[in-house]
Structures are given as structure tokens and as C-alpha cells.
Amino acid sequence: MWTVVACLVPPLVLSVFVFGIRTLIITAVSVASCVAMEAISQKAMGRKVTVSDGSAVITGMLLAFVIPPGVSYWLPILGAVMAIYIGKHLLGGIGYNIFNPALLARAFLLATFPVAMTSAWLPPLHNTAIFSTLGTAVDAVSTATPLAVLKTQGAAALAAQFGTAPNIYTTFFLGWRPGAIGETSGLLILLGGLYLMYRRYITWHIPVSVLGTIALLSWIFGGPTHFTGDPLLAILSGGAMLGAFFMANDYVTSPTVRTSQLIYGIGVGAITVLIRLKGGYPEGICYAILLMNPVSPVLDRLLKPKRFAPPLGGAK
Amino acid sequence: MSALLTFPKGGVHPPEAKGQTAGLAIEVMPVPDELEIILGQHIGAPCTPLVKKGDTVAEGDLIGEVTKGLGSPIHASSAGTVKQLGVSAHPMRVSAPSITIQTDRQAPPRRYERTDWSGLGREELLKKIQAAGIIGVGGAGFPTHAKLSPPPDSKIDTLILNGAECEPYITADHRQMLEHPAEIVEGARIIMKVLGVSTCFIGIEANKPDAIAAMEKAAAAGGGGQVQVRAMKVKYPQGSEKQLIQTLTGRKVPGFALPSAVGVVVHNVSTTKAIYDAVVLGKPLYEKVVTIAGKGIKRPANLLVKVGTRVRDIVDYLGGVTPELAKIVYGGPMMGFAASSLDIPVTKTTSSVLFLAGEEIDTRPHSQCIRCGWCIEACPMGLEPKEIAIYVEAGRAQETAQFGVFECFECGCCSYVCPAKRPLVQLVRLAKMKAKR
Ligand code: SF4
Ligand code: SF4
Numbered sequence: 001m002w003t004v005v006a007c008l009v010p011p012l013v014l015s016v017f018v019f020g021i022r023t024l025i026i027t028a029v030s031v032a033s034c035v036a037m038e039a040i041s042q043k044a045m046g047r048k049v050t051v052s053d054g055s056a057v058i059t060g061m062l063l064a065f066v067i068p069p070g071v072s073y074w075l076p077i078l079g080a081v082m083a084i085y086i087g088k089h090l091l092g093g094i095g096y097n098i099f100n101p102a103l104l105a106r107a108f109l110l111a112t113f114p115v116a117m118t119s120a121w122l123p124p125l126h127n128t129a130i131f132s133t134l135g136t137a138v139d140a141v142s143t144a145t146p147l148a149v150l151k152t153q154g155a156a157a158l159a160a161q162f163g164t165a166p167n168i169y170t171t172f173f174l175g176w177r178p179g180a181i182g183e184t185s186g187l188l189i190l191l192g193g194l195y196l197m198y199r200r201y202i203t204w205h206i207p208v209s210v211l212g213t214i215a216l217l218s219w220i221f222g223g224p225t226h227f228t229g230d231p232l233l234a235i236l237s238g239g240a241m242l243g244a245f246f247m248a249n250d251y252v253t254s255p256t257v258r259t260s261q262l263i264y265g266i267g268v269g270a271i272t273v274l275i276r277l278k279g280g281y282p283e284g285i286c287y288a289i290l291l292m293n294p295v296s297p298v299l300d301r302l303l304k305p306k307r308f309a310p311p312l313g314g315a316k
Numbered sequence: 317m318s319a320l321l322t323f324p325k326g327g328v329h330p331p332e333a334k335g336q337t338a339g340l341a342i343e344v345m346p347v348p349d350e351l352e353i354i355l356g357q358h359i360g361a362p363c364t365p366l367v368k369k370g371d372t373v374a375e376g377d378l379i380g381e382v383t384k385g386l387g388s389p390i391h392a393s394s395a396g397t398v399k400q401l402g403v404s405a406h407p408m409r410v411s412a413p414s415i416t417i418q419t420d421r422q423a424p425p426r427r428y429e430r431t432d433w434s435g436l437g438r439e440e441l442l443k444k445i446q447a448a449g450i451i452g453v454g455g456a457g458f459p460t461h462a463k464l465s466p467p468p469d470s471k472i473d474t475l476i477l478n479g480a481e482c483e484p485y486i487t488a489d490h491r492q493m494l495e496h497p498a499e500i501v502e503g504a505r506i507i508m509k510v511l512g513v514s515t516c517f518i519g520i521e522a523n524k525p526d527a528i529a530a531m532e533k534a535a536a537a538g539g540g541g542q543v544q545v546r547a548m549k550v551k552y553p554q555g556s557e558k559q560l561i562q563t564l565t566g567r568k569v570p571g572f573a574l575p576s577a578v579g580v581v582v583h584n585v586s587t588t589k590a591i592y593d594a595v596v597l598g599k600p601l602y603e604k605v606v607t608i609a610g611k612g613i614k615r616p617a618n619l620l621v622k623v624g625t626r627v628r629d630i631v632d633y634l635g636g637v638t639p640e641l642a643k644i645v646y647g648g649p650m651m652g653f654a655a656s657s658l659d660i661p662v663t664k665t666t667s668s669v670l671f672l673a674g675e676e677i678d679t680r681p682h683s684q685c686i687r688c689g690w691c692i693e694a695c696p697m698g699l700e701p702k703e704i705a706i707y708v709e710a711g712r713a714q715e716t717a718q719f720g721v722f723e724c725f726e727c728g729c730c731s732y733v734c735p736a737k738r739p740l741v742q743l744v745r746l747a748k749m750k751a752k753r
Contacts, residue, residue, distance in 0.1 A: 001686075053684070095684065200735045201688060256689035256702065307698040307720050308325065308558065309568040 001054035003199060007192030008061045008246070011182045014175050019069040019122045023181045029073055031060030033080030041089040050094070059083050062102035065182025065242060066286065067109065070120030075113065079105040099293045100253045103286050110286075121145055121178040145178045147238045147282035155224075172236040183242040186235070193245035202249050205261035206268075210244040210285075211235045213269025221277055240272065243285035253293040260299030267292045320522050322549035323559040326696035328729045330552055330650065332523060333484040333676075336609045336616045342491045344620045345633055347394045351417045351624030352404045352661040353379070357449075357457060361385045362413055371398045375426040376600055379415055388459040389449045390415075393602040393622035395423035405660045414661070417624070428597035433506065441510050441595060448594030449601050449664075454478060454489070454555075454584030457665040460591065463583070464510050466576035472511050476564055477504055479520040479527065479585040480548060480555030483648025486668045488605040491618045492586050493520070493527040497534035500585050503592035504543055511581055516543045517564045518585070523550045552650060553727040557582050559696055571723045586667075604662055608634060612641030612671030621662050627669055628658040640673035649677075650728040682737040691730035691740055697723045701730035705743040713750035721747045 015023040038056035042049045063079050087101035088094060110117045121144060150158045162168050162177065171177060175185025183189075196202045215231035222229025235241065248254060248268050255261050268288045275284025356362030363380030373379060373392040380390030396419040404414035433441065446461035466472055477500070481489040493500060504516050518535065520528050528547050535543040546564055548554050558569045560582060567578040575582055583591075586605065593599040602623045609616040614635035621630065627644075631637060645652040646660065646669055655669075662669075691701040699720050707716050721744055730740040 001683075200690060200733070201686065203689065251687040254687075256687050256700075257692055258689065261689070305692055305695070305698040305700065306325070307571075308696065308723060309570045310720065310723070 001058060003201060004058050004196065004246075005054055005061065007195055008058070008065070008182065010188040010192065011065070011175070011185055011242075012061065014185050014188055015069065015181045018124045018175055018184060019181065020125060023064070023069050025073060026067070026069065026071065026076055026181060027061060027064035030064035030076035030080060031057055033077045034060030034063065034084050037080045037084035038088075041085050042094075045089065047094075055094075056084060059088070059101050061182070062246060063105050065246075066102060066106045066180045066239060068117065068120040069122045069181050071113075071116045075109060075116060078112075079109050082108045095252055097252055099290055100247055100250045103247055103290050106286055107290060118148075123178055124176045145238070145282065146172070146233075147276065150237075151276070151282040169232055169236060172233070177237075179237075180239060180242075183239040186241045189241040189245055193241075196245075202245075203258070203261070205258055206249045206254060206265045207244040209262045209265025210248050210269045210272075211240060213266045214240055214244075214272055217270060217273040218276075221273065234273075234276075238276070238283040239285045243268070243272075243289060247285070248289050248292075253289075253296060255296040255300045255303075257300050257303050257305060260296065260303045263299055263303075264292050264296055267295065320547055320549040321519075321563045322551050322554060323563045323696060325698055326694050326729060327551040327553065327559075328694050328732050329550070330484050330732060332550065333609075333649075334487050334490070334523070336485070337487045337607050337618050338490055338524075340487075340491075340616070340618050342495055342605055342618045342620050345622075345625070345630065347419050347421055347622055348625055348629040348633075349419060349421075350399065350626070351393050351396070351419060351622055352414050352626060353390060353393060353417065353624035354404055354406060354412045354414045354661060354663055355380050355390060356412050357388065357390065357451060357623070357664045361387050363387060363390050365401055365413075365415055367398045367415065369398055369400055372396070372420075373398065373417065375423065376602065378600075386459055386462055388451050388461075389447065389600075391449055391600040391602045392417060393624050395420045395426075405657050406663075414624075428593075428599045430596055431598060433595050436595075438510050438512070441506060444595050444598075445510075445591055448590070448599070450587065450590050450594055451601070451664055452584060453587045453590060453601070453604065453664050454667065455665065457663075460583070460587060463581060464507065466511075466574070466581065470576040471579055472576060472581055473513055473515060473579045474565060474581075475504065475507055475511060475513050475516040476560060476580055476582045477516065477518040477585050477588055478555055478557075478560055478582055479518055479524075479531065480560060481524070482521060482550070482552045482555040483650055483652075483668075484552075485609045485670055486607045486648050487609075487618055488607045488667050489585050490524050490527050492589050492605060493524070494530050496589050496592075497527075497530040498538055499592040499596075500531070500588050501534045501538045501543055502596060503588035503590075505538070505540065506591055506595050507581070507583060507588065508542065513581075514542050518543065518545045519548050519554075519560055519564050520545060521550045521554055522547045552729065553696060556696065556725060556727060558725075571720070601664055604664060604666060606630075606662055606666055607668040608671070609668065610641075610671040611673035611676055612637050612644070614638055623662055623664055625662045626658070627655075627660050627662070630662075630669070631658060631671075637671055638673070640675075641671050642674040643672045643677050645670040645672060650732065651726060678737065682734075682739060684736060685738060686736050688735060690733040690735065694729040694733045695724075696727060696729060697725070699724055699744075701740040701744060702738075704747050705738060705740050708743045708747045708750075713747045715751070716747040717751045721751055724748065 034056045038051050083101035083105035087104040088097045092098045173186045218229040218234030219231040271288035272285040364383045367379045375395045377392045379392050396417040399416040399418045403411045406412040450460040451457045532545045561580050590601045644655040704716050704719050724744050728741050
């Protein structure tokens, strides 16, 4: 578990340089509340307190990673209650929770604080004035995320604000764009994900099927006419990378059988693109994963590995 | 060479670690002062001793006979005097009745002459094999004559010789194939005559090209056109009976059934060599090639030792252990058993004793299942080890039959790949003990 935490540190460090030190504070608040909430929930339910396993720390970091950097400092506390108490301990219990806790909390915050969650974006800093965004009145400088621009104003506006290909790819890949705290740098997320694969904590099946589906469907349906969408931009913007490597892959809420992992990933990717193009929100991976979460045990059951050769006559 | 054969589902690639001993010729270890011969070397009831304290025995004398059920006789591995009838430590069971022989090191080794077996019929051949005390030396130790007498309703058409030797470190079969290929092929011909089959495959993993070449040559010379060598991909557990049969014939042995159900009989190459010894030379099985390897032993070797030789004597002969020694394993690192004592004697089924240094074993602590699915992917039997393990830990081991626990043959692939280092084989073993068939 602590390996995953380590893989989440580089994007966090980067966010400090992109959005200012406030991202660190938000993450710290989120992690602290998640750990506290985990301990409180476990105590209250008379279970063994297992905060030292690091899983609440991961939830805390991921929760902070999916909220905008300009929100008030107390918002993650609310998110933590939702993520840990409701998402993790009430809906299934540790190791058996149905939904990804961090995403459940994000969905909840989005519904209850829609303004903060959809407008507290910060533009990337162009100097190292990382303390300039420390105050609370940062909403004034809020900006729009690339996906929101693309959705409401179109591709021309996107190019005007963020540049054209291939510069826009580099900028986005490195993470110098508005977005949620931990989702901006495709590069660092990719490196973290590759390391987890190298250590065999995760496999390629979910990230590849999620990103592949997003890229393919965005290419087909994302442009003004069919087959003119920009697949690379689609996976580099929004939370696609973070979602594919660290959210959809969550051990507890994703399938374990390889074939079901592929189907699950394709489902996540397809719903993401559907929401992005047709739904009410600019980004859809959060809901896509939440929608696929409850399907994973079903997939696992349907696609159980084939037994070598069960006994004849069906006897067990 | 065309694409190498292998089995389709699961399997792992542990470091082969065979380099230490693969190039070392089989070396005859001098007879130690004392031998402890366990009376139950095989699956089935232990033998009844035929000797008493103080008796003198000659090399190859019958000293234990089967009196009830399935079994296999025991012979004196060396000339000497019976010192006592007692109990020995055993690598897998806690202890077992045994005969200790004070060896007579002056006695010349017994000589065996080649005889012609071509005139012998099926029954006579079987009798010779049974009398020589031959059991499956590569694994569980199933009495060979029983394996060669399949149920009358099964139609056997193929003999498979198992030369996969897929466990890391072990090179005993490899050396047998290199040094005694003609004997193995002749042994195969004997088995084929007993079974009445005209097809024999010798399956060898591709990491032993020299053994493949040697066996191919011997098969061409003495196989009568009926013995074929098949190179197989290096993948553990390629040498597991069911996986081997599937690889070479495409047939799947159903759960709880024997290979004879799909018309196949499998014998290890070293067992086949023992059958040759028994039938052609009239020599009972009382010697064994054992690989001694690992960074924890001064001098790794492939040793031909007398059955009953204590591991302690082997260690002394090879110059002792090194300071790095961290763990002693009887058998291979995947399926073997950790040993607590050096006083365990070699049995007919001992293929290796490994002296592993700290760097050769995985000592990371285990943690909770992270549901990564590796164990499911690795299990060659298509089981879900993680699920079985969770049930066992939750105290619901009795309910695990639904997951097919009894099809598990404890290959250890699941434990090997688990990034959380969960003791999956141990948990599945426990499930097997508690679940109802
Ligand atoms: S469950 Fe049994 S058969 Fe499957 S990998 Fe584990 S030990 Fe091997
Ligand atoms: S390999 Fe280990 S951690 Fe992964 S699913 Fe199996 S038991 Fe769980």
C-alpha cells in the first residue's frame, strides 16, 4: 500500500509548482481527515483499527487529487467523511466496499457544492510564486479546465487558450494546465503506473482498456465529423490518466479476472466518452468508474477462469 | 525448431537456477558408516521388516516386504549389519519406522550382469519391477507396478516419459538423460511392452538442449521408431502430470481421475532408468541421484547416493555448509518442504536437497490480499486461490469445495506470484484438509 502512496507523491509535488502550496495543504487536510475518519469508524464499529496499512492515506490523497485546487480548505474534510465512513465502512466494509471511496466522495461533493467543485480551478502559475494562492479568496482568479472550454466553447477556443498541437500535448503531458490537483500530469501518473506494473501490483489490462477505449471513441465521435476527434488530447485531458491508472484500478472495486478487467475497462472508457460528449459534465471518468464498480463482482462471477478439467459427472 | 509445446493456462517462470549443477557429472558418493532406510518409502502401508538386530545383510538383499495393501519392497542399500529397528525423521511425515544398517565398507560393490528380457512376457516383467521395489522416484512415490497395471477397461495408447524437470535448481533427471540415454530408452521399451502401446513421447524442457540431443540420438538408435523426443517450453509446472499430458497429447485428465482415463501412462525418466536396472540388470532400486545445490553448500553436486544416506553425511562429504545458509529444503523450491534437521535420510523419492542462502529465498512479510488477480492468472488448474484463501481465513474452509480445492496439486504458482506474499498454498492445503469432498 505504501508503494502506491509513493507513486502518488510526484504528481502532488508537481501540483505545488503548478497551482501553489495550497494543493499541499488541501491534500494534507484530506489525508489527515481520512485517516482520522478511518480510525473513528473502526473504533465505533468495534473493529480492529488498521490505519497503519496506508489505505486511508491513499484514499485521502486520491480524494484531494480529484478536487479543484481552489476549493476551501474544509471541503476535503466533508469528503473524507463521505469517502471513509459511508463509502468504505457502511457500503460493504473494508476490502468489500462496492464503490471507490474517493470517487464516491467526489460525486457527493459535486452534487452538494456544485459551484466550488466546478469553478474553483486555478490557472497554472508562470513563476515559482507558489505561495501566491495561499489565501481563501482564490475563486476570483478561477479559470476553466480544457475539457470545459472544449465543451462549452469548442475546439477553436481551446486552441486559443492552450495552444495547438503538438505544443498542447507537451504542455498537458507535463501537467501545466488547469485541472484537479493530481490529475494534470500525464507523465508523472504514467511513471507511477508503470512502476506499479513493474512491481506487479497492477496489470496493464484496466489502464490500457480504459485509455484505449477513450482514445478510440474520442477519435471516432469527438470531432465535428466522424474520425476527426483528437485521441491524444482526449487521454491527456481531464482525469483520464489518473482515473485509468489509480482509480479504475482500485484493488477492491475492480475485477480480478483478466477478461473481466478488460470488459470493465472498456465500459469505463465508453461511459467516460459518452458523458464527455453527450452528458452534462465536461468530464465523466468519475461517474464512469462509479457506474462500473458494482458490475465488477458480476463480471468476475460470469467470467470465472475455466477450471482445468472438473471431475467427471459434475461431482465436487 | 517449430514453436515449443506447452500447456495453455497458467504457470510461472521462476529463476531456473540450474547452472550450479547442470554441468556436473553424476558423482558416486562413498558409502557412509550408517544408513537409515525408511520402511515406507512410497504411498501406501510401510513394509514389514524381514531382518532383526544383529543380522548381516548383503547389498541388494530384501529387508522389508509388503504384507498388506499397496506397497513396494525395500532392499539393503549396502552390505553391513542391522544396528537397530527404529524410527527416523522423515522429510514430509513427522517420523517413520526404519532400519539402521552399520555398513561394511570393505565389502566389494555387488555386480549385476546384463540379461536378455526379450523373451519375458508382461506378467514376468511386472513381477521383476515389483520385486525390485520401484516407485515413482520423481514425485509422490506411487508403486510403479501398480501404475503399470491400469484398470482393465482403460485403453492405454501412449506412454509419456517425464523429463521436464521444471523445478528450479534440480538437475538429477537432466544428468540421467545425459549419462544414461540408452538405458532410459530401453526402459521405455520395457514399459511399452508391459502396457502394449506403440507410442512413447519423451517430454523435455527446452533449457536442456544437450539432454534433448542425447535422448533423440538414443531414441533413434534403440527406440524402434516408436520413441519420440518432444522439446517443451520452459514453464513451471511443465512437469506436472496433467499439464504434461495436455502439452504432449492435447488430452485433459478430468478431476480425481488418473491419466489412464485418457489413455496415457506417465513415468519419470529416472524411474524409467530404474526399470531398466531392475529388468535388464536385475538390480533393485536402492540408489538415488540427488541434486545438492544452493549458495548455502560448499560444493554443489549431483550425487549418486545409497537410499538411507543421512543428509548430514552428504553435507560432510561436500565440505560443509557456508555461512550464508538460511534455509534447507527437501525437494524443489516450489513444492519442497523446509527441513528442520540434517538427520533426515534420503529416500527413493528424494530428488534434491537445497541449501539456500538468504538472497535465494523470499522473506518479505505477507499482507492482505490486494486483489490483483495474479494468482488466478498463474494457477494452471484454473482455480481462484485468493478466494479459497479468504474463505479459509474467514473460518469457512468447509465451503471451499465449490472452488475446486481438490483439483489443486500444490504446485505453488499462486504463492510464487502473489505480490502480497500470501501463503496461498498453505491456506489451500488447509482448505483441503477441512473441506468435504
Ligand atoms: S491453487 Fe493449487 S494448483 Fe493452483 S496455483 Fe495454487 S498451488 Fe497451484
Ligand atoms: S496474488 Fe495475492 S494479492 Fe493478488 S489476488 Fe491473489 S492472493 Fe490476492
